[in-house]
Amino acid sequence: MKQIPLAIGPEPMFTFDNFLPGANTAALAELRALRPGAAFAATVPPIFVWGGSGCGKTHLLKALAESWQSAGLQVGWYDAETPLPWELPSQPSLLLLDDCERFDAGQQHAAFALFVEAATQGLTIVASGNAPPVDLSLREDLRTRLGWGPTYELQPLSEQDMRAALRQEAERRGIHLSDDVIDYLLTRFARDLKHLMRLLTRLDEFAMSTKRAVTVPLLRQMLADEGLNT
Structure with missing residues (x-):
């Protein structure tokens, strides 16, 4: 039986220090x-x-x-x-x-x-x-x-900056985000940082509920469970 995680993960932080400006x-x-x-x-x-x-x-x-x-x-x-x-x-x-x-x-x-x-x-x-x-x-x-x-x-972030933003948020949450997972996110979803951050939040919660590391197979399973194409 899959456990339902409690809402104990860190809340998103919005500060000037963790804003990646890019061209802004x-x-x-x-x-x-x-x-x-x-x-x-x-x-x-x-x-x-x-x-x-x-x-x-x-x-x-x-x-x-x-x-x-x-x-x-x-x-x-x-x-x-x-x-x-x-x-x-x-x-x-x-x-x-x-x-x-x-x-x-x-x-x-x-x-x-x-x-x-x-x-x-x-x-x-x-x-x-x-x-x-x-x-x-x-x-x-x-x-x-x-x-x-x-x-x-405000200009959208470059791919390099978007990768840095995802890694920064993953590190804050205490999860390891491999290049494979980031590649999967950036190639299969719109490069909208707000949407990608929400995906990362769901992935973190799913990993905790299944007690598994964050990997591409885990991401695919989560998307399949949500009825999304992978």
Whole structure:
């Protein structure tokens, strides 16, 4: 009988230190330069990062949140899964809007209201989307606010960087990821790092439940059990 593993594996970590920038050094440097507390001196333009799925947008926003929260400041996080009404923290410092293209009409109205409140309090806003603000299907006043400040397009990682990211996450989990397993992942699945990281999480859990090492045969068995073609 196959054992069901408990949820004891390490939670994903999103920091600036474990973000592999690839060609995205400018965006990383801009967000690292945002210092907690600096925004209170004057209103600063929002920063917008955009790109395709798996390019690291959410990672960067979560890393920024971790950095500011570590300094004891409150961060407001808003995405399509955040239920309305959207309320500011009691002592806000930084507002993060993730995957803006997914906001429905009510969330778009709430996001614009956050911009208005941020302007009166000198707060920093960093947002993300799958396209530059001008190309998003959002209400005009919100698109204008999102595109007011610096905008950075995030480029997907090279194959070498993607391999490094998978190895880094595997090492953090305490599992050995051979070249054969990485080759299998990169040749049979879309090179979307977010999707590959989810596959790695499932593979880690499957290996624990079967008490076997992570190998290509184990990966094939897991995919077969999930009804996926191998």
